[in-house]
Amino acid sequence: MRRLGLTLAAIGAAVLAPQAASAQAPQSCDRECLTGLMDQYFTALVAHDSNRLPLSNDVKYTENGQALSLRDGLWQTVKALPSYRLDVADPDNGEVAMLGIVKEGTNDNYISTRLRVENRQITEIENLVVRSTSAGPAGFTRVPQTSALPIFNEVEPEATRSSRSDLQAAANAYFTGIDSEVTGANVPFDPQCQRMENGSWMANSPDPKAGAMQKLGCKEQFDTGFQVIVTNIRARRYPVIDPERGLVYALAFFDHSGAISEYGRPDGTVQPVTGTFTQPFSFMIAEVFKVKDGKLRQIEAVLTTVPYGMPSGW
Numbered sequence: 001m002r003r004l005g006l007t008l009a010a011i012g013a014a015v016l017a018p019q020a021a022s023a024q025a026p027q028s029c030d031r032e033c034l035t036g037l038m039d040q041y042f043t044a045l046v047a048h049d050s051n052r053l054p055l056s057n058d059v060k061y062t063e064n065g066q067a068l069s070l071r072d073g074l075w076q077t078v079k080a081l082p083s084y085r086l087d088v089a090d091p092d093n094g095e096v097a098m099l100g101i102v103k104e105g106t107n108d109n110y111i112s113t114r115l116r117v118e119n120r121q122i123t124e125i126e127n128l129v130v131r132s133t134s135a136g137p138a139g140f141t142r143v144p145q146t147s148a149l150p151i152f153n154e155v156e157p158e159a160t161r162s163s164r165s166d167l168q169a170a171a172n173a174y175f176t177g178i179d180s181e182v183t184g185a186n187v188p189f190d191p192q193c194q195r196m197e198n199g200s201w202m203a204n205s206p207d208p209k210a211g212a213m214q215k216l217g218c219k220e221q222f223d224t225g226f227q228v229i230v231t232n233i234r235a236r237r238y239p240v241i242d243p244e245r246g247l248v249y250a251l252a253f254f255d256h257s258g259a260i261s262e263y264g265r266p267d268g269t270v271q272p273v274t275g276t277f278t279q280p281f282s283f284m285i286a287e288v289f290k291v292k293d294g295k296l297r298q299i300e301a302v303l304t305t306v307p308y309g310m311p312s313g314w
Helices: 001-026 029-048 165-178 219-222
Strands: 055-063 084-090 095-104 109-117 121-130 189-197 198-202 233-242 247-255 262-264 270-272 281-292 295-306
Touching: 001 055, 029 109, 029 121, 084 233, 084 247, 095 281, 095 295, 109 219, 109 233, 109 295, 121 281, 121 295, 165 233, 165 281, 165 295, 189 219, 198 295, 270 295
Parallel strands: 055 121, 189 295
Antiparallel strands: 084 095, 095 109, 109 121, 189 198, 233 247, 247 281, 262 270, 281 295
């Protein structure tokens, strides 16, 4: 009887083992799941209550590179859901990111948020917030954004779809073209490429009143040599890549040493460096690249000024 009892116990354990393993198996999070968690995140921010989120026990939270608790910063100041939002989801890597506008206090601030998700729990939350009320300099056309440009949501045909590695290479070529080159020769720009930063057209602007530099295409701007004022692009990261839509969400720091005395202008003349760029500072930047047929077609960024050489916090 004792042997029979041991045999039955062994059979029972064998039957239950696969069930237990199945119960403990990691739960994947597809595109809908990831964007749904981003929805939950902003709903929790508005409620000032992080307990509404499925958080891991060791979740890490930062704002502009500074580690904070889930009771501080945006958790106290956000007043409404984003009035504008561009999402990038990466189910293969378990990450989702957005560029958008959020009401913080009485200001509508540009923001970027990245979430890392493991087993349907949020393990990382990274925010970049542009806390500035400046309308921007003359010649920069601010667009009243309420929805993402349709091109960002276009699904790329499988026949011409770029691989993850090719998408990252295209984005990295853009950074290298600014960091260590003086033309756009090695950057895969589409002739129709446009760039927007903090809601303002910065390249190939459709506004007839835009400044001369903003009217130039992306490659034509690089060919002026203006990018020499950026002395280093460091801490480059590409955490969210979506081959289906040809999107790359990247993070980096643009360092300006303040030691560059002049740069190129659209008419071929040389412009002396003045003002802010004569002193050391860095831009912390979150950038979304749309790649079509292997070319950079649309670029949108959120960026803010930070101390020169500041680490990313990641």
